Amino acid sequence: MGSTERSSVHALQDSRYEQLVQAVVDYAIYMLDPDGYVVSWNAGAQRIKGWRAEEVIGKHFSLFFTDEDCAEGKPAWLLERALSTGVAQDEGWRVRKDGTRFWALAALDVIRAPDGEVIGLAKVTRDITDRREAAQQLDAMRAQLFQAQKLEALGQLTGGMAHDFNNLLTIIIGSARLALNSHDPQRVRRLLEHVLDAGERGTQMTQQLLSFARQKALKFGRIQLPTLIDSIRLLIGQALPRAVELQIRFDESLQDVEVDGGQLQMVLLNLIFNARDAVGEVGVICLQASNCRLDGEIDDLHGDFVRLEVSDNGHGIDAKVLPRIFEPFFTTKAFGKGTGLGLSQVYGFARQSNGAVRVSSTVGQGTCMTLYLPAFAPAPDSTH
Ligand SMILES: Nc1ncnc2c1ncn2[C@@H]1O[C@H](COP(=O)(O)OP(=O)(O)OP(=O)(O)O)[C@@H](O)[C@H]1O
Ligand SMILES: [Mg+2]
Known part of the structure; x- marks a missing residue:
């Protein structure tokens, strides 16, 4: 060329x-x-x-x-x-x-x-004026939606709380009134038991709320999981239908954990009762504990932990519902069946214990709730 x-x-x-x-x-x-x-x-x-x-x-x-x-x-x-x-x-x-x-x-x-x-x-x-305006509109809509969701949650919170306390007060006032008018000592005793029972349930509710709001100081201590679980075994056994099997598995050299033992009992009961409600009359609930090391992969936690899993082969959790299960008063259970406070207590407990909680679920197959609890670390030896 x-x-x-x-x-x-x-x-x-x-x-x-x-x-x-x-x-x-x-x-x-x-x-x-x-x-x-x-x-x-x-x-x-x-x-x-x-x-x-x-x-x-x-x-x-x-x-x-x-x-x-x-x-x-x-x-x-x-x-x-x-x-x-x-x-x-x-x-x-x-x-x-x-x-x-x-x-x-x-x-x-x-x-x-x-x-x-x-x-x-x-x-x-x-x-890109149009694009910018569209993005701004979207932001404004998101902010509005967020606000609406917050208000809805708040509405549910106060509504649910008022409703549950109202139920308890109805029992307390009704029973007390009946007791006042009754001359049968045995009946009076039964009615007083109702009053006590309702009062205790109210206390439990406020305890759960407080621990969700992180206003309750936890009593940290060294807890052996097998012993703690043994202590609630009887209670669990009574609460489970006969054809629901409870399997318990621990790592051989399972470490102790550093948490509030009383709160952990409540947490386990909440998780197991949720599993029971999900499996119905027949099913398997499995409680499993193993040692694990975290390097920031879960909630930025580092160090030695015990992974405590409560899994079931129940109906699972719908993807639409999943993001909301830890909200206080969120429940899918029938009126009077659930307060929606169980998992909010679990969540508050996990956070306050410097641990974490995770959920994985498949509709029709089951759910696994995993708690990460900090392993007990003996204080450095001060005798030297
Ligand atoms: N193991 C599970 N299997 C299926 N769904 C579950 C499970 N655990 C929780 N859920 C869903 O999460 C919702 C919230 O649970 P949460 O324990 O907070 O409240 P609840 O069980 O409805 O009421 P409460 O525990 O206060 O009696 C439940 O209503 C249920 O829809
Ligand atoms: Mg529950």
């Missing part, structure tokens, strides 16, 4: 390239000289900014910036950055010929000759 042929091929490529740039209407593509004066102007630039080529060529590109940006020296600053690093990007308001503003996404790239000399800068600007 002769040199005239080659240059005509280049000329053809150049003109095609020019046509291409000219045809683009969604982007303002133009060139600046190294001092920031406009050298070329495409159809997109005219469409977006309103000026025709003959009106802007030779003008300084600060023409497109707002007065505020010019006062702050933004055009010069962008130019300087592009020239020193090869590229500068910016997002912000720009001004059209008619004075209206649009939100621009702009890139400024240095163009060099083969010998390295700076020939000019390529400026590509896009009008």
Whole structure:
């Protein structure tokens, strides 16, 4: 190929390239000289900014910036950055010929000759006003939704609490009234037992609420899990239907944990009762404990932990419900069957114990709730 042929091929490529740039209407593509004066102007630039080529060529590109940006020296600053690093990007308001503003996404790239000399800068600007407005609307909607959800949770909280306490008070007042009017000592005794029972349930409810709100100080101690579980075994046995099997498995050299033992008993009962409600009359509930080391993979926890799992082969948890199960008063159980406080207590306990709780569930197959509890670390020997 002769040199005239080659240059005509280049000329053809150049003109095609020019046509291409000219045809683009969604982007303002133009060139600046190294001092920031406009050298070329495409159809997109005219469409977006309103000026025709003959009106802007030779003008300084600060023409497109707002007065505020010019006062702050933004055009010069962008130019300087592009020239020193090869590229500068910016997002912000720009001004059209008619004075209206649009939100621009702009890139400024240095163009060099083969010998390295700076020939000019390529400026590509896009009008993303619509996109920005859509994003802002979405943010506003999200904020509103979040607020609404918070209010709903709060409404549920107060509504649920009022309702449950009301039930208990009805029992207490009714029984006390009956007892006052009764002359049968045995009946009076039974009624007083109702009063006591309702009162204790109320206390339990406030305890659970307080530990969710993290206002209750836990009594940390060294707890042996097998012993603790033994102490509630009888209670669990009474609460499970006959055809529900409870399997218990411990690691051989299971470490002790450092938690509030009384609270942990409540937590285990809550988890096991949830499992019982999920399996129905026939099923398997498995309680498993093993040592584990965490390196930040769970809630950024580090160190020695005991992983305590309560799993069941019950109906599982619907994906729509799953994000809400730890909320206080969230329940899917029938009226009077659940208060929705069980898992909020579990959650509060796990956090306060410097541990964590995780759930995994498959609808139709079952659920596994996993607690991570800090292993007991003996205090450093101070006798030396
Ligand atoms: N093992 C499980 N299997 C299936 N669903 C579960 C399980 N554990 C919890 N859930 C779901 O999470 C919801 C919230 O549980 P949570 O223990 O907080 O309240 P509850 O059991 O409904 O009432 P409460 O424990 O206060 O009597 C339950 O209503 C249920 O829908
Ligand atoms: Mg429960």
